[in-house]
Amino acid sequence: MTYSWLHAPAAQVATTARTLLGWTVSANGVKIRLTEVEAYAGTGEDPASHAHRGPTPRTEVMFGPAGNVYVYFVFGMHWCMNIVCGREGEAAAVLLRAGAVTEGIEIARQRRANAPDRELARGPARLVTALGLDRDANGTSALDGSGPVLLAPPSAPVDPALIAAGPRVGVAAAHDTPWRFWLVGEESVSPYRRHVPRRRRPSTLPA
């Protein structure tokens, strides 16, 4: 399957991110309807993007074909997942922040022990956990079934009036760019948390 809008230039990644709301991602027996995403552009355009300073071993997937999965590791214990978009050679991606489980909820509950249903995939690392994914999915296609992830269109079109926009969560740079998009009224949308600088280890005593 090929979706032309995924290949829109990196400069239009915000539009691509909006379009992804309401789409579903399936993997390992669980299907999730996306309710919250964030857009990240490429080299030189978006200081918050991993690809801002050009390709590295970690970010080379972002420069590859649209529709591939970019999985990265943060904070020593969490995986987050993006759908690569833009033209090949350009870096752009949409971070999948949250969604609602629509199929395989029993499996998702097992993977996310002690979580109420609305929190099964509320938050990017939780979403990845609910889908049973990790670094093995990095670089695979989400379009043709050759990898563990499959992206599919909404069963019913999303009402554009329900799409809200705001600043991205936890991003230190580009604090004022409203590239987070979510569906208003959805229980599975993660609460906004502004970036808080990491406190250094208590090497010095407070005054």
Add this chain to the structure above:
DNA sequence: AGGGTGATAAACT
């Protein structure tokens, strides 16, 4: 209900 904090690893400077 809500805020602070520790856990833990890889890339980048």
Add this chain to the structure above:
DNA sequence: GTTTATCACCCTA
């Protein structure tokens, strides 16, 4: 050595 696109848990009200 520093930063990081986070989460779960432990406190206080």
